[in-house]
Amino acid sequence: MWPYILRRLLYSIPVYLGIILIVMAALRVNDPVAAYLGKNATEEQIRLKREAMGLDRPFLVQYGLFLKRIVTFDFGSPQNPYESWKFEGQQVSTKIAESVPATLAHTVPALIITTLISIGVSLLSAYYRGSLLDRTLMVLVVLGMSVSVLVFIIFGQYFGAYWLTEKVGTPIFATGYDAEQGLKAWRYNYMLPVFITVIVAMGYDTRFYRSVMVEETGRDYITTAIAKGATKPKIMCVHMLKNAMIPVITRIMITLPFLMAGSFLIESQFRIPGMGKLLLDALTNKDFPIIQAFTAIFAGVFILTNILTDVLYALVDPRVRLS
Amino acid sequence: MIRKIKRAWGGRPARKFRRNRLAVAALSLIGVYVAVGLCVMACDFARAVGSATKWWDVPQEGWVHFFTVQRADSEVGPLEMTGWLESQTPEKRLRDAEFTIGKFRNAMRRTPLSGLERIRLGELRVDLSEGEEAVAKLKVKLAEIQELRDKLNESQDLNVDGAAAAGLDELETRISDLFKPMTAGEKLRQAITMSLGTDRNGRSIMMRAVYSVKVAIQVGLVVGLVSVFIGSLLGAAAAYFGGWVDHAVVWLYSTLSSLPDLVLLAVLVFMFTGSMFDDVTKPWLSLVPLYCAMCATFWIGPCRVIRGEILKIKQLEYIQAATAVGFGRFYILVKHAIPNTMHIMFINFSLLFIAAIKNEVVLSFLGLGVKVGPSWGRMIQESTPQVINGFFWQIGAATVFMFFLVLAFNVLSDALQDAFDPKHVG
Numbered sequence: 001m002w003p004y005i006l007r008r009l010l011y012s013i014p015v016y017l018g019i020i021l022i023v024m025a026a027l028r029v030n031d032p033v034a035a036y037l038g039k040n041a042t043e044e045q046i047r048l049k050r051e052a053m054g055l056d057r058p059f060l061v062q063y064g065l066f067l068k069r070i071v072t073f074d075f076g077s078p079q080n081p082y083e084s085w086k087f088e089g090q091q092v093s094t095k096i097a098e099s100v101p102a103t104l105a106h107t108v109p110a111l112i113i114t115t116l117i118s119i120g121v122s123l124l125s126a127y128y129r130g131s132l133l134d135r136t137l138m139v140l141v142v143l144g145m146s147v148s149v150l151v152f153i154i155f156g157q158y159f160g161a162y163w164l165t166e167k168v169g170t171p172i173f174a175t176g177y178d179a180e181q182g183l184k185a186w187r188y189n190y191m192l193p194v195f196i197t198v199i200v201a202m203g204y205d206t207r208f209y210r211s212v213m214v215e216e217t218g219r220d221y222i223t224t225a226i227a228k229g230a231t232k233p234k235i236m237c238v239h240m241l242k243n244a245m246i247p248v249i250t251r252i253m254i255t256l257p258f259l260m261a262g263s264f265l266i267e268s269q270f271r272i273p274g275m276g277k278l279l280l281d282a283l284t285n286k287d288f289p290i291i292q293a294f295t296a297i298f299a300g301v302f303i304l305t306n307i308l309t310d311v312l313y314a315l316v317d318p319r320v321r322l323s
Numbered sequence: 324m325i326r327k328i329k330r331a332w333g334g335r336p337a338r339k340f341r342r343n344r345l346a347v348a349a350l351s352l353i354g355v356y357v358a359v360g361l362c363v364m365a366c367d368f369a370r371a372v373g374s375a376t377k378w379w380d381v382p383q384e385g386w387v388h389f390f391t392v393q394r395a396d397s398e399v400g401p402l403e404m405t406g407w408l409e410s411q412t413p414e415k416r417l418r419d420a421e422f423t424i425g426k427f428r429n430a431m432r433r434t435p436l437s438g439l440e441r442i443r444l445g446e447l448r449v450d451l452s453e454g455e456e457a458v459a460k461l462k463v464k465l466a467e468i469q470e471l472r473d474k475l476n477e478s479q480d481l482n483v484d485g486a487a488a489a490g491l492d493e494l495e496t497r498i499s500d501l502f503k504p505m506t507a508g509e510k511l512r513q514a515i516t517m518s519l520g521t522d523r524n525g526r527s528i529m530m531r532a533v534y535s536v537k538v539a540i541q542v543g544l545v546v547g548l549v550s551v552f553i554g555s556l557l558g559a560a561a562a563y564f565g566g567w568v569d570h571a572v573v574w575l576y577s578t579l580s581s582l583p584d585l586v587l588l589a590v591l592v593f594m595f596t597g598s599m600f601d602d603v604t605k606p607w608l609s610l611v612p613l614y615c616a617m618c619a620t621f622w623i624g625p626c627r628v629i630r631g632e633i634l635k636i637k638q639l640e641y642i643q644a645a646t647a648v649g650f651g652r653f654y655i656l657v658k659h660a661i662p663n664t665m666h667i668m669f670i671n672f673s674l675l676f677i678a679a680i681k682n683e684v685v686l687s688f689l690g691l692g693v694k695v696g697p698s699w700g701r702m703i704q705e706s707t708p709q710v711i712n713g714f715f716w717q718i719g720a721a722t723v724f725m726f727f728l729v730l731a732f733n734v735l736s737d738a739l740q741d742a743f744d745p746k747h748v749g
Contacts, residue, residue: 014574015574015577015578015581016581018574018578019581019582022578023582023590026590026591026593026594027590027593027594029594030594030595032593035593142730142733142734142737143730145729146726146727146729146730146733147722147726148681148684148685148699148703148722148725148726148729149681149685150684150685150688150700150703151703151718151722154703154706154707154710154718155710158710158711162711264689265688268689279586280689282589283589283592283593283691284690286593288593291589291590291593294586294589295582295586295589295590298582298586299581299582299586302581302582303581306581
């Protein structure tokens with residue numbers, strides 16, 4: 001196991017270096033300083049900003065310095081400042097650290113609830129395969145998948161927040177994030193976004209899990225189990241479910257990095273100060289340091305989860321050899 | 324070529340596909356959408372070619388002007404009118420009348436003649452060539468109308484007041500009397516334009532939704548075709564030639580797929596800001612960052628699948644036979660290996676088409692995608708404040724138009740998978 005993980009880590013180093021190289025080069029195609037300061041900036045202003053950021057140095061030196069930041073995980077500290085352009089005086093590392101809890105507070109519950117519900121529903125659907133229930137569920141899923149995410153969010157916000165508040169009299173869910181209460185008022189601030197995310201994600205997950213389960217039910221070991229006289233509930237919930245877990249786990253693992261980025265649509269619509277909103281705001285503000293740091297961190301997390309997925313594979317399924 | 328198509332149409336997968344009635348219906352629906360999109364594109368293209376090359380004298384009126392960005396972006400009537408299903412409330416009718424009166428008042432303020440010419444709501448009944456005399460006539464009429472309006476404004480409750488209801492009807496006929504009566508064709512055109520109401524800038528929702536079909540089809544086609552082409556080419560080459568080609572392609576896609584779409588898009592948007600592609604006056608260029616961002620990640624899917632498939636095909640007997648006969652490697656790849664992955668390309672194309680449309684809508688909603696002209700994403704974004712006020716026509720129109728297209732593609736890709744891959748269970 002450990003040699004495998006070590007080898008994977010070593011292999012991913014050139015990939016990561018490549019990503020950073022591509023990203024850094026791409027971000028410098030257009031002069032970021034000129035883009036940020038706009039057309040009315042003087043030469044002097046541009047020069048000062050460029051020097052403060054170290055953008056006047058040769059590209060390879062910048063590459064090396066940024067790699068050093070990544071290795072030491074130092075995106076701004078009093079000794080080695082790396083300030084956001086829009087929010088002057090604030091380090092990028094604090095900006096990112098502040099936004100992580102806000103994002104995790106709605107993405108983690110959403111992922112757990114979605115997974116549990118969709119596994120349940122798809123198991124039900126696969127159990128009664130071909131029945132009216134199964135067909136109705138699948139039609140509903142396809143219809144749900146065809147409606148734009150935006151509609152779920154906007155109508156969810158309208159009915160969950162405005163309409164319900166009008167009916168009940170007191171606000172149960174927030175239309176927009178209440179920064180004063182923050183995480184303490186979880187139900188008020190986060191419940192509705194979680195609910196909407198679950199509804200949106202459920203369709204895709206249910207469909208995928210069902211097709212995995214249906215595929216598993218056609219395998220030989222199921223025939224064997226039937227032949228030896230195991231009951232249908234036991235076959236479906238014990239034999240089949242265990243084997244169907246492998247693709248399910250992969251899918252969950254693939255979504256893990258996105259827990260960090262957060263659903264940027266949800267965050268921008270409900271004004272949750274999470275990582276998705278941070279990146280989106282940085283884009284509109286042309287806040288170069290945040291974009292660069294965010295990309296680097298995100299790519300790293302992505303690669304690590306990929307390795308973790310493969311390791312988990314081997315843990316769940318002893319047939320998979322790590323070699 | 325025709326023989327090939329005929330053979331494919333009679334083949335087993337095609338027969339299986341045709342038996343699936345839902346899939347055929349979906350395909351026809353997609354056909355309708357594509358036809359609408361192509362019509363709009365043809366109008367755009369004809370005008371662009373005509374004005375750019377002088378090969379063709381573009382007429383001022385007529386079919387080429389039926390679908391234009393300018394038309395989809397221009398004011399056609401009062402703000403936030405409801406569509407044909409919902410009757411207007413008396414208050415709204417009074418406000419709409421007020422809107423038209425306001426237009427006339429503004430036009431007559433300084434230079435009445437040129438101001439009146441700019442009113443686009445219809446052709447005026449008075450003849451402007453008569454000069455001041457016509458303006459004086461119009462002023463009298465307008466004064467009468469304003470008097471009537473003031474009386475209605477005093478009424479307490481327009482819903483209950485019987486006299487007020489009659490007055491409202493009178494007001495509306497008088498206002499429409501300011502314009503020349505419409506011909507049957509014009510009436511039909513007006514009915515279509517106003518069928519889904521207007522948005523908060525008084526633009527026709529119907530025209531905007533239809534024009535957005537073109538945007539969606541264009542983005543879907545370009546992104547789908549380019550991604551499938553790049554993906555299958557690289558995937559096939561990697562699998563077939565192996566060695567360093569394989570290593571390079573695998574490195575490229577594992578690198579690019581280590582960057583999630585959103586982040587890659589962020590980088591690309593940042594890269595293109597301020598460049599020639601950021602020019603609002605050239606709509607066709609402003610879509611390039613969108614295309615690049617989507618193609619940069621979308622080609623990975625088909626590339627992976629086709630690489631796997633070609634690796635499998637490479638071992639089969641017919642490839643060995645072709646090698647034994649003495650065909651070149653490149654010839655075998657193009658003539659024997661790639662045609663056998665055609666069905667995968669079809670399925671992938673239809674999957675990518677949906678993904679591209681959905682992404683376009685979300686990105687336009689966030690202000691990162693389509694920046695000029697209408698798009699379903701922009702319509703939904705503009706309708707967010709309206710939803711709170713209970714005006715659902717704009718978001719409804721964009722959603723319904725998009726829903727049927729995506730639904731049709733979902734059904735189609737399922738059917739394609741069923742038809743081509745008998746082992747696939749769904």
